[in-house]
Each structure stands twice: as structure tokens, then as C-alpha cells.
Amino acid sequence: AFYRRIFKENNVDPSSIKSLDNFNKIPFTTKQHLRQAYPLGIICVPKEKIVRIQMSGGTTGQPVIVPYTRKDVEQWKKTMLRAFYIAEITSKDVIQITPAFGLWNGGFGFHFAADAIDAFVIPIGAGNTRNQVRFMVDFGTTVLCATASYPLRIAEVASEMGYDPSELPVQKMLLGAEPWSDEMRKQIERTFDAKTFDIPGLTEMGGVGTVGFECPMRNGLHMWEDQYIVEIVDPETGEVVDDGEEGEIVYTSLTREAMPLIRYRSGEVSAVKYRERSECGIEHMTIKRIRGRTDDMIIYRGVKFYPYDVEQILASYGIKHYKIEVKKDIKIVFEGENGILPEIAKDIREYLGFNPKLEALPFGSLERFEGKAKRLVRG
Amino acid sequence: AFYRRIFKENNVDPSSIKSLDNFNKIPFTTKQHLRQAYPLGIICVPKEKIVRIQMSGGTTGQPVIVPYTRKDVEQWKKTMLRAFYIAEITSKDVIQITPAFGLWNGGFGFHFAADAIDAFVIPIGAGNTRNQVRFMVDFGTTVLCATASYPLRIAEVASEMGYDPSELPVQKMLLGAEPWSDEMRKQIERTFDAKTFDIPGLTEMGGVGTVGFECPMRNGLHMWEDQYIVEIVDPETGEVVDDGEEGEIVYTSLTREAMPLIRYRSGEVSAVKYRERSECGIEHMTIKRIRGRTDDMIIYRGVKFYPYDVEQILASYGIKHYKIEVKKDIKIVFEGENGILPEIAKDIREYLGFNPKLEALPFGSLERFEGKAKRLVRG
Structure with missing residues (x-):
């Protein structure tokens, strides 16, 4: 019903979309549409099939609700497990999850996968940096999951507490939720003597870890084309840009049940790097790390x-x-x-x-x- | 190693404990022991078998860490599912989880079971009562999980927002984490036109929902004797008191792997009501609802x-x-x-x-x- 209305408003006949060639005739979905659909105006399954919700925004204005079926939670877990596999995170690891648990998707996203592999999970959530440092030391945290800028704060507090951040047991960090530069990455890696991985993901596509991951070779973000169609468009004209040209990422989810968005404008700025198989063996398309958000x-x-x-x-x-x-x-x-x-x-x-x-x-x-x-x- | 030391300190020869008759010769375990064992001095499995930790206390002084193996998490889920079964909570319910997620055990305890039955879970966590009310209305929450005093606050805020609490869709509440009187229960039930269930549980025994539950007949708390040995002792002498007499609850966990505590002094005050099969059909012993904590x-x-x-x-x-x-x-x-x-x-x-x-x-x-x-x- 939601998409029937959007197609109508845009004078698009869904039956005219017969191949990927005229996929770009399909109108965009925007955050505004999702806000208007609050609370569950957009779900494509009966309410009984929903097993959870997560939320995006909400501090100002109408929140955006993302509903999940059981299959959607499995898809989230599966894509996050790909990231763990690529980063060689195993059941032997001690995984400290510092993003907040609750309606924001960060905490649970990491949790579902960390729990699934029987790793030692420290579900500490956001805040209290002194305790974060203390737990890293006392439980021997090897993997830190965090927003990209948080390690800088952790390093400061660790130093205040008398620890050299490079001597903390952390070996790998999965960092996301905000754009962070390559230079900042170098600083974090030097400070902690650890390897960082950029983990993209947005609530509307199912949360952290769903859309792609970076391999240790760091050629860019490998995007899961079996799960999402990824387009880069000119933010002003809405036209798909050439590979290599910068624009806004537009996602179409192929495997999500409760809220399968079509041509969703993410606000994220990137460019297609290449579409062929990467040196690391991943066969999906590769885009540049996210440089910013159109809002920024x-x-x-x-x-x-x-x-x-x-x-x-x-x-x-x-x-x-x-x-x-x-x-x-x-x-x-x-x-x-x-x-x-x-x-x-x-x-x-x-x-x-x-x-x-x-x-x-x-x-x-x-x-x-x-x-x-x-x-x-x-x- | 932990218990070998305790036995030695108390001059108890473990080989002398041959039957339940002299079970009460075994020295108590106290919170102080657990504090001293921080971080993992008390675990009975290799660290690799730990899949998560939860925490008790920690705002003042040394925190108490409760480690879980996979089997311990399953035990937690299983006992909480008993509670759901008794309260007739099913996959059709919309379950709003208001205790905090993270290291405190409340949020995850409810979550593991709510997730397992494919209910519609709102993992909102603590705080922001206006949003709690709003979500209850917008998603049709039928089951509220909360600390016992929180519904009173929710009722106030709902009224301020123009809602009559009795018209909110909530039908059942699982309330715990603090002693609450029968009179307070009557008030809450009248205010919300809902049925409340007292859900005991303490972090040291695996968290909310593990030790027992109250059935709709409200004869008291049915304690899971297949999971725990429950004794009531005189807080001063440490002697087991007669049935009906009030004292401190002492737990021995029978099925927990990572930290199976023996004769743990809970600080909770109660009395054995009866030991025979309850009218509701539950075959376990029944104690009075918890009247307070020895500290209080x-x-x-x-x-x-x-x-x-x-x-x-x-x-x-x-x-x-x-x-x-x-x-x-x-x-x-x-x-x-x-x-x-x-x-x-x-x-x-x-x-x-x-x-x-x-x-x-x-x-x-x-x-x-x-x-x-x-x-x-x-x-």
C-alpha cells in the first residue's frame, strides 16, 4: 500500500519496470516517507510476524521505526557474521560491545553475531569510559565494537588511569556509525597497536553490519550485492552517476521482509571504486569509504x-x-x-x-x- | 579452588558432606566472597567456555561479575520461559522491556525469552517515560516488563500526556527487582486494569526470572527446586529455620556451570509457605513474596x-x-x-x-x- 501510493504520486506504472535497465525510473524512498509512515504504516507483513523494532532518530521530530521479522533478524546476524569472518573474529575472542543497547541498533547488531559464535561477550553498552577501560584490562578484551570516534576518548581515559593504550589487549576494532578519515584511522591504529575495520550500516537497511564490510586489504567497502542493490546518484538530479564519480548511496533491499525499501536515499556520500572481484576474493562491488552525509x-x-x-x-x-x-x-x-x-x-x-x-x-x-x-x- | 579455600577456612571436610542431612554444615557464600573473586576468580570452567558476563552492584565498591556458559544462558532462557508460560505470554504479545540493557541483568533476561517465542519485542530499555507511554500506545504493548515501582511513574506520565492508564493496552506486567507490597500491587492493577506477576531473581543466581515465579493463583512464589536448593536461615545464627518462620533466603544452584554457588546468602527475607504441590499444579516448594532485604x-x-x-x-x-x-x-x-x-x-x-x-x-x-x-x- 505504501509503495502503491508512492508509485501513483510519481506517475509510475509498476508494470513498466520490467528489467534493471529501467530500474532508475522507480521513485526514491526518503527518510521523510518513513517518518510519515510512523509507527508501522510501511510494513509488508502482518503485525504478528514482527519480532522486534529498532529506531533511528527520534531525538528531534518523528522517529523512524524499523520493524524486523525473524528472517530479518537472521539476515542481520548473517551479514554481521560475514564481517566477523572477514575480520577473523572467533569464539576465542573477548568482544566488548560499547554502542548502546536498546532501540538504537548498534548494541544489538554486534550482540546477535557475537552471541551466535559463542565468543566471550561483554555487553557493556555506552558510557562510563573508566569502566570500559577497566573491563578491557580485567577481562582481556580482544575486539572492541564502537562508534568511530570513541577509541580516541578511550585512549585518553586509559592514559589518565595509567595505562598505555597500546598495551591494552585489544587487537581488532569494528568502527562505524559516522564517517572517519583514513588519517584518523592511522592515529587510532598507532595509539592502540590494533587493526581497525570500517563497518557501515544504517538502521533503515537493518542496522550496523548489514550492507557491507571492509576486508583487511582495505580496498574500500565491499557491498553485499546478494542483499542490496547499491546505486550512487547525483544528490541534486537524482540521476545515477558514472562509476568513480561521487554521489549519494541509494539502497534497495532484496532480502528484507518487514520493510523492504526500494531506492532508499541514504544521505551517505561515496563512489563506486570497482565492480569486479576484489583481490581478497570477494565477488561483490566495492565502493569508497563513506566521506560524509549529504546533510554535513x-x-x-x-x-x-x-x-x-x-x-x-x-x-x-x-x-x-x-x-x-x-x-x-x-x-x-x-x-x-x-x-x-x-x-x-x-x-x-x-x-x-x-x-x-x-x-x-x-x-x-x-x-x-x-x-x-x-x-x-x-x- | 574457590570452594576448596572456603571449606578449609571453615574447617569443613567436603568428604563429610554425604547427604542432604548435613548439607547445612557447608559454609555460606557471601557477596563479599564474590567481590574478592573479581574479576573471574570463581569460575568453574575454562575462560573459553564463558559466553557473556553480567554485573551486580559496581556503583559503589568492587562489582560482582556473573559469568555465563552457553548452558547457563539456556538455563536463564528456560526458567524465564516457564514464567512466560505460567503468565500465558505468547508470540501474539507485544512485550515492552523497560529494564536497562547492558551489564545489569534486567533487560537481557526478559529479552532472551521474549525473543525466543517470536513475540513483538520493544527493546526500549530504561528511561524516557514519555517515550515508553507513546510506544505502548503506538505499538499496542500487551506485556510490560519493569522494576516493581516503575508502573507508578508510567501512570503519572501517561496521565500528564492525557491518557487514562487503565485504557492503555497493557494486560500483564512482570515486575521485580525490588520488594513491593500486596497493597501496592492492588493499586497498580487498579490503575492499569492489568494483571501483575511478581518475578524474583538475582544476578548471582543467573538474573531475573531464574529462581521462581508466581502463578495467577498468587499463593506465593513457586521456587524451581530442579534448579536451586532453597533454604531459609536465621540471619544471625545461620541456622535453618522452621517452615513458616521468616529468615534469609539461601540459594544453592544445581544446574549452573560457570559459577555454581553453594549456600549463597541472598539477603532476601521470606518464609517457606508450603512444600507440597500447589493448587495450580506446580510441584515445587512455595515461599512468601519477598518482604525486604536484610540490609533494609x-x-x-x-x-x-x-x-x-x-x-x-x-x-x-x-x-x-x-x-x-x-x-x-x-x-x-x-x-x-x-x-x-x-x-x-x-x-x-x-x-x-x-x-x-x-x-x-x-x-x-x-x-x-x-x-x-x-x-x-x-x-
Whole structure:
């Protein structure tokens, strides 16, 4: 009923969609549609078949509810198990799950798979970083699941507690829920002497770990084409862009039952890297790591960029904490030495093409985050 | 190794314990022992067999860690499924789980069973009572899992939001984690037009739902004797008391693998009601609902009582929110009319045998709780 209405509103005759060639005639689904469908206006199965819900957003405005059938939970677990398999996480591992449990999908997503392989699970959830560090030490955590920026906070607290983060037992980290730059990755890996894996996933497609994973060769994100059709479109025109060109990821779920979205605009920005079999042996298409969200794009004097790009430059100077204030002008505030200001300014001019205002603050001045970091402030 | 040491410290030769007749020669295990064993000093299986941990306490002092093997998780699920079976909770139900998820055992305990029967699970966890109410309405919650005092808070917030709590779709509530009086139960059931079930359980024995349940006939708590040996002892002498006499519950787990505690002093106060088959058909022993914890016992001029006893009297006057301040004297503060003060004073004198100071406050003056209520303040 939901899609019948959307097709009608867009004057699309579903019977005209006969092959993948005119797949792009199908109208997009947006977050707005899902908000309007609250609470369960969009389900494609009887309510009795629903076994759980998770939620996206909800702090402001209408929440988006994602319902699951038993088969959907199995699909979630299965795709997460692929990630575990690729990262060589086994029943011998001690897995500390730091994303929150509850309606947000992070905690349970990792939990379903960690529980399925009989690993030693520490279901600690969000917050209380001192306890997180203590448990890592006391139980010998080998795998940390977290939002991408949380390890930086953990490293700080561990140091305050007298631990060298590189001596903590953690060997692997599955990090996601927000864009994080390659330079930030290098910092995290150096700090902890651990290997990090980028784990994409969005609640609307079933949660963390469902859409793809990164292999240890780091060629990009391998996207599970047996589960989702992945397109990259121009955010303005909605046209599919050429491989290699950047655009917004649009997902169509092939295997989900309760809410199988068609051409869902994710807001995530990426580009197709290649479609052939990867060196690691994975036969699915590969896209670039996510550079940002369309919402986070900053347009300043004709230059388009994402917080990711600024982070990439700052992190190369060892900077871990920063904030981008976008008002009439753009100001970048970071924790670090005054001495490196001219060099950073030069890099930003050179790579991003604008002259930022820069401010160096003493260490510890900026807010720390235990969940997703809020680094972009619009004025 | 853990029990070898305890036996030695108590000069008990384990080989002398040959039958249940001298079972009471075995020394007690206490919370203090578990604290000292942090993190995993007490496990009886190799660390590789542990699949998760839960935690008790930890806000003050050394936390108590409860480790689980796969079989222990199955035991937890199985005992909770007994409760669901007795309460006639089925896959058709919409189960809203309001205790916190994470290391505290409440959320996951309900979750494992609710998930296993393919019910519609709302894994919302603790807090945000407005959202709790909203979700009850929007998803048609039929079963609410909560700490015993939380429904009172939910009722208040529902009223503020314009809902009559009795018109909410909730039909059954599984309430536990704190002692709650029969009078309070009557209030909750009247307020919501729902049936409540008392669900005991403590982290050290595997979490909520493991040790027993109450059947709809409400003869008391049926304790799973195929899973635990349940004794009631005199808290001072440690001697087993006669059936019918009140004392501290001591548990011995028969089926748990990772941490099978022997004669664990729970701190819970109850009495054996009867040992024969109950009218409902359950063949296990039956104890009184838990009246309090030994820690919460108040001794005032030779009179021993529990907050439960005060609650029982206050609730019979429709009072839902109260606080007991124990300093040199005892003062009971509650939300209600001044006019009923003399009657309450008379009842307390009559039933509990002391003259309390009483203070009536306007509605909304006292703190509200989303987890366990803190009603006893020692000064």
C-alpha cells in the first residue's frame, strides 16, 4: 500500500519496470516517507510476524521505526557474521560491545553475531569510559565494537588511569556509525597497536553490519550485492552517476521482509571504486569509504567539502579533537599547538581551496563524545 | 579452588558432606566472597567456555561479575520461559522491556525469552517515560516488563500526556527487582486494569526470572527446586529455620556451570509457605513474596520491620510515593492529604508497634524513579 501510493504520486506504472535497465525510473524512498509512515504504516507483513523494532532518530521530530521479522533478524546476524569472518573474529575472542543497547541498533547488531559464535561477550553498552577501560584490562578484551570516534576518548581515559593504550589487549576494532578519515584511522591504529575495520550500516537497511564490510586489504567497502542493490546518484538530479564519480548511496533491499525499501536515499556520500572481484576474493562491488552525509556537506564560496576532509588534514598533524563552526565564515577550532597553525592553514587552502579561521586550544578544551561525535556546528 | 579455600577456612571436610542431612554444615557464600573473586576468580570452567558476563552492584565498591556458559544462558532462557508460560505470554504479545540493557541483568533476561517465542519485542530499555507511554500506545504493548515501582511513574506520565492508564493496552506486567507490597500491587492493577506477576531473581543466581515465579493463583512464589536448593536461615545464627518462620533466603544452584554457588546468602527475607504441590499444579516448594532485604531491615526501639511493611499501610490509603528517613527517630514522608495523618499513625502503631513522625507533602514533591526506587534513607 505504501509503495502503491508512492508509485501513483510519481506517475509510475509498476508494470513498466520490467528489467534493471529501467530500474532508475522507480521513485526514491526518503527518510521523510518513513517518518510519515510512523509507527508501522510501511510494513509488508502482518503485525504478528514482527519480532522486534529498532529506531533511528527520534531525538528531534518523528522517529523512524524499523520493524524486523525473524528472517530479518537472521539476515542481520548473517551479514554481521560475514564481517566477523572477514575480520577473523572467533569464539576465542573477548568482544566488548560499547554502542548502546536498546532501540538504537548498534548494541544489538554486534550482540546477535557475537552471541551466535559463542565468543566471550561483554555487553557493556555506552558510557562510563573508566569502566570500559577497566573491563578491557580485567577481562582481556580482544575486539572492541564502537562508534568511530570513541577509541580516541578511550585512549585518553586509559592514559589518565595509567595505562598505555597500546598495551591494552585489544587487537581488532569494528568502527562505524559516522564517517572517519583514513588519517584518523592511522592515529587510532598507532595509539592502540590494533587493526581497525570500517563497518557501515544504517538502521533503515537493518542496522550496523548489514550492507557491507571492509576486508583487511582495505580496498574500500565491499557491498553485499546478494542483499542490496547499491546505486550512487547525483544528490541534486537524482540521476545515477558514472562509476568513480561521487554521489549519494541509494539502497534497495532484496532480502528484507518487514520493510523492504526500494531506492532508499541514504544521505551517505561515496563512489563506486570497482565492480569486479576484489583481490581478497570477494565477488561483490566495492565502493569508497563513506566521506560524509549529504546533510554535513559544507558549501563555502563555491567549494564543497565534508568534515571528513578537514579531519583528514588535522589528523595528519596528530590532532584528535576538533570542531567546525559554519556561520558566515568557517572557523576550525582544534586542540593542539599554536605553532602548526600556518601549516594547517596552507594545507586547507591547498587541498580544500578556502582560507579558514583557525584556533588552537589547550588539550582538553573541547567536548568529548561517547557516541557519535558532533563536530559540525552550523550557525 | 574457590570452594576448596572456603571449606578449609571453615574447617569443613567436603568428604563429610554425604547427604542432604548435613548439607547445612557447608559454609555460606557471601557477596563479599564474590567481590574478592573479581574479576573471574570463581569460575568453574575454562575462560573459553564463558559466553557473556553480567554485573551486580559496581556503583559503589568492587562489582560482582556473573559469568555465563552457553548452558547457563539456556538455563536463564528456560526458567524465564516457564514464567512466560505460567503468565500465558505468547508470540501474539507485544512485550515492552523497560529494564536497562547492558551489564545489569534486567533487560537481557526478559529479552532472551521474549525473543525466543517470536513475540513483538520493544527493546526500549530504561528511561524516557514519555517515550515508553507513546510506544505502548503506538505499538499496542500487551506485556510490560519493569522494576516493581516503575508502573507508578508510567501512570503519572501517561496521565500528564492525557491518557487514562487503565485504557492503555497493557494486560500483564512482570515486575521485580525490588520488594513491593500486596497493597501496592492492588493499586497498580487498579490503575492499569492489568494483571501483575511478581518475578524474583538475582544476578548471582543467573538474573531475573531464574529462581521462581508466581502463578495467577498468587499463593506465593513457586521456587524451581530442579534448579536451586532453597533454604531459609536465621540471619544471625545461620541456622535453618522452621517452615513458616521468616529468615534469609539461601540459594544453592544445581544446574549452573560457570559459577555454581553453594549456600549463597541472598539477603532476601521470606518464609517457606508450603512444600507440597500447589493448587495450580506446580510441584515445587512455595515461599512468601519477598518482604525486604536484610540490609533494609529497620530496628527501632526493639521493633524490626521493612519498608515493605510501611508501604503496605500507606498504599492502603492510596499513597504511592513515600520515603522513610531513619535517623535517631523514624520519619515517614509521603505525598497525600494531611487529613489522613492520624489514621496512618494509628495503623503504624497498631501493626508495626512504633510511633512514627509523619509528614504529608503535596503531590509531586518526592523524587520519581525509573529503576529501583530508593525509599529508605538512613541518616
